[in-house]
Amino acid sequence: MQLADLTATELLAKYRDGSVSPVEVIEDVLTRVSSFEPQLCALYALDPDGARAAAHESERRWRDGTAGALDGVPVTVKENIATRGTPVPQGTAATALIPAAEDAPAAARLRAAGAVIFSKTTMPEYGMLSSGVSTFHRLTRNPWDLSKTAGGSSAGAAAAAAAGYGPIHVGTDIGGSIRLPAGWCGLVGLKPTHGRIAVGNPYAGRAIGPLTRTAPDAALALSVMSGYDPRDHTSLPVPSDDFEVQVAGLRVALLLDAGVGLPVDPEVTAAVSAAVDVLAAGGAIVEPIGPIITREMLDGLDRFWRIRSATDIAALPEERRAKVLPQIRSWVSTAADLTAADVFHGYSQMGAMAAAVGQVFTTYDVILSPVAPITAFPAELAYPTDDPAKPFEHIGFTVPYNMSHHPATTANVGWSTSGLPIGAQLAVPHHQDLQALALAGYLDDHRAETRPWPSIR
Incomplete structure (x- = not known):
C-alpha cells in the first residue's frame, strides 16, 4: 500500500514510531495528485510548496515531542470553508475573488492540531447542486467511474x-452535501449534530463534517474540529459521547421509502437490506417504518431556498449575475411568482421536518436508510432529474436531518452491477455522532464484499 492510501490513524502510528515522516507522505500524496488530478479535477488552490513547508515543520515537532493530534496528516478543506489568503468563489464565476482574511473555525482547529492542509476542494455553483457542475471549477468526476458524478456539493472532497x-477531507452539508457524495464514492461521510463543529457563517441546516475512507478517521477528524467558537453563535461545547458500538438490543427503524422524489433503485434497496441483515444478526431489533417527510415539506423547502438564492443573485451586478450557471438562473427565475405566504410556509416546513424526525427518535435509536435513491448519475448533469424545476428529488433521505440537526453518517454497503458504490445512511439522536460512526465502522467490518479503491488510468 502506498503512503497516500494509509489512514490517518495508521500515519500517526508510523510518525510516532519514526518509521515514516510527514515529508515522505506529502510527497506521495502530491505524486498521486499529479497523476490523477488532470482527469479527476477535485482540487482548488493546490499549494505544494506550502504543504512541503508544513510537512517539514511537522517532522520537527515529531522529533521534539510537541506533535498535535493530527500532526503531519494530509487534509483538504472544501473551498467554501475559508482559509487565510485564499478566495472563496463558492463554485461560481459570479463571485469576486477576494482572499479570506482568516481561517474559518474548522480550518483553524485543523491547523492547530498540525494537519497539513495542502489544498482546497471543488464545489458546484453556490453549493446548490448534488454534482460537480460549476462555472468556476473544472468538472469534478467520480474516481470509480469518470463518466459519473462524485456528487455534491462536497464534490471535490469526496x-x-x-x-x-x-x-481526511472536510466538506459542508445543508441538504445532503456530505452524505450524497460520500455514498456515491464509497466513503464514510458525517453530517454531525448541528453546532458540534463551528461553521463560522451559520445558516439553517448548514453543517461541516469529514469525508474519509474509514469510520475511525472520521471520528478523529470530528474530535479535532469539534467545540465552541465565538464566531458561531450556534456552536456547542464538545459532548462526552464515545466511539463505541452496542448492536445487541439496538432499536433500528428501517426507512426504504422516502415518500417523495425519485423511486429507489432495486439495487440500492438490496444493498441497504443486506446491511439491515448484518445489524439484525448482531442482535438489533429492526422494524420498517413509513416515510418521515411529505411532498409539502420538500416543496416548501424548495420555495424557501429558491427565494433565498434569488435574493442573493439579484444583489449581484448585472455582469456577474450573467455568469451564474444557467440551471441555477432557471431555478430562481420563478421566485418572483412566490407570495410572502408561500415563503413563510416554506420556512415553516423546516420545523415540520424537524418535528417529524424527532417523533421517530422517541421510539428508535437509529434510522437506517439509503443515502440516495439512485447510484451516481452522469457527471455533466447538474441534477439527476436534469430539470431545474425539480432539483431536490434525490434528497428525501438526507435533508430531514439537516432541518432536525441530528447527526447522520454514511457507510458503503455494496456496489451496483456496474461497479458503483452504494451507501446506507445511519441517523441517530442529537450528540451521538461518534456512536453513528462506530455503527458505520461495524457495517464496514461485517461487509460481505470489499473492493480495492479506484485507480485512475
Whole structure:
C-alpha cells in the first residue's frame, strides 16, 4: 500500500514510531495528485510548496515531542470553508475573488492540531447542486467511474478521498452535501449534530463534517474540529459521547421509502437490506417504518431556498449575475411568482421536518436508510432529474436531518452491477455522532464484499 492510501490513524502510528515522516507522505500524496488530478479535477488552490513547508515543520515537532493530534496528516478543506489568503468563489464565476482574511473555525482547529492542509476542494455553483457542475471549477468526476458524478456539493472532497489524496477531507452539508457524495464514492461521510463543529457563517441546516475512507478517521477528524467558537453563535461545547458500538438490543427503524422524489433503485434497496441483515444478526431489533417527510415539506423547502438564492443573485451586478450557471438562473427565475405566504410556509416546513424526525427518535435509536435513491448519475448533469424545476428529488433521505440537526453518517454497503458504490445512511439522536460512526465502522467490518479503491488510468 502506498503512503497516500494509509489512514490517518495508521500515519500517526508510523510518525510516532519514526518509521515514516510527514515529508515522505506529502510527497506521495502530491505524486498521486499529479497523476490523477488532470482527469479527476477535485482540487482548488493546490499549494505544494506550502504543504512541503508544513510537512517539514511537522517532522520537527515529531522529533521534539510537541506533535498535535493530527500532526503531519494530509487534509483538504472544501473551498467554501475559508482559509487565510485564499478566495472563496463558492463554485461560481459570479463571485469576486477576494482572499479570506482568516481561517474559518474548522480550518483553524485543523491547523492547530498540525494537519497539513495542502489544498482546497471543488464545489458546484453556490453549493446548490448534488454534482460537480460549476462555472468556476473544472468538472469534478467520480474516481470509480469518470463518466459519473462524485456528487455534491462536497464534490471535490469526496473525489479526493476516494482517489487517495490523503486520508481526511472536510466538506459542508445543508441538504445532503456530505452524505450524497460520500455514498456515491464509497466513503464514510458525517453530517454531525448541528453546532458540534463551528461553521463560522451559520445558516439553517448548514453543517461541516469529514469525508474519509474509514469510520475511525472520521471520528478523529470530528474530535479535532469539534467545540465552541465565538464566531458561531450556534456552536456547542464538545459532548462526552464515545466511539463505541452496542448492536445487541439496538432499536433500528428501517426507512426504504422516502415518500417523495425519485423511486429507489432495486439495487440500492438490496444493498441497504443486506446491511439491515448484518445489524439484525448482531442482535438489533429492526422494524420498517413509513416515510418521515411529505411532498409539502420538500416543496416548501424548495420555495424557501429558491427565494433565498434569488435574493442573493439579484444583489449581484448585472455582469456577474450573467455568469451564474444557467440551471441555477432557471431555478430562481420563478421566485418572483412566490407570495410572502408561500415563503413563510416554506420556512415553516423546516420545523415540520424537524418535528417529524424527532417523533421517530422517541421510539428508535437509529434510522437506517439509503443515502440516495439512485447510484451516481452522469457527471455533466447538474441534477439527476436534469430539470431545474425539480432539483431536490434525490434528497428525501438526507435533508430531514439537516432541518432536525441530528447527526447522520454514511457507510458503503455494496456496489451496483456496474461497479458503483452504494451507501446506507445511519441517523441517530442529537450528540451521538461518534456512536453513528462506530455503527458505520461495524457495517464496514461485517461487509460481505470489499473492493480495492479506484485507480485512475
